[in-house]
Amino acid sequence: QQPVQSPQAVILREGEDAVINCSSSKALYSVHWYRQKHGEAPVFLMILLKGGEQKGHEKISASFNEKKQQSSLYLTASQLSYSGTYFCGTEDGGATNKLIFGTGTLLAVQP
Amino acid sequence: GAGVSQSPRYKVAKRGQDVALRCDPISGHVSLFWYQQALGQGPEFLTYFQNEAQLDKSGLPSDRFFAERPEGSVSTLKIQRTQQEDSAVYLCASSYSGGLMNYGYTFGSGTRLTVV
Secondary structure (H helix, E strand, O other): OEEEEEEEEEEEEOOOEEEEEEEEOOOOOOEEEEEOOOEEEOOOOOOEOOOOEEEEEEEEEEEEEEEOEEEEEEEEOOOHHEEEEEEEEEEEOOOOOOEEEEEEEEEEEOO | OOOEEEEEEEEEEEEOEEEEEEEOOOOOOEEEEEEOOOOOOOOEEEEEEOEEEEEEEOOOOOOOEEEEOOOOOOOEEEEEOOOOOHHHEEEEEEEEOOOOOOOOOEEOOOOEEOOO
């Protein structure tokens, strides 16, 4: 089952904040976050391995609520370079180790 | 190499033609994945290799799709008798992780396949 992301799209002005949510119907071992710019490969941002863990990457951070099977990505003081489509990828820790990618969130940062 | 390399970058195939897509992962990366990405969608899992062993091929859409990684490095995704619905970007990714994904994926730039 594909994780569901919300919102589907968001438009920001430079310097504004945004939150992207990822919700799974399955118990999760880990959540990954990736950003993909148009015509390019997805780029790894961060991985969260433990329930409740919060990680940071410059002005981008994320949390993982294992019980709720949810993760959120926080973008603060957004920059033009943050524009792109964000995907969460979830792993259930089962027999195979593949990531199932979410529905995607298109983020556009305007000057 | 420094990154994951895929070739060709673009491929136009006539319906019914066979195609072969190549992926050269980062040296030393144990895991290799193939994903299919339709326009505006997230990557969809096709198959997974741990070294030369194909541990999961549950995402391959039909028996026209075949993947191999004979020496645990370079991988080839082959599509036989291509059909229009096969048109998509095919992404290859590799990871240092050999089991649970404690490390992120590094994706290649993909091969855009168009079947006409």
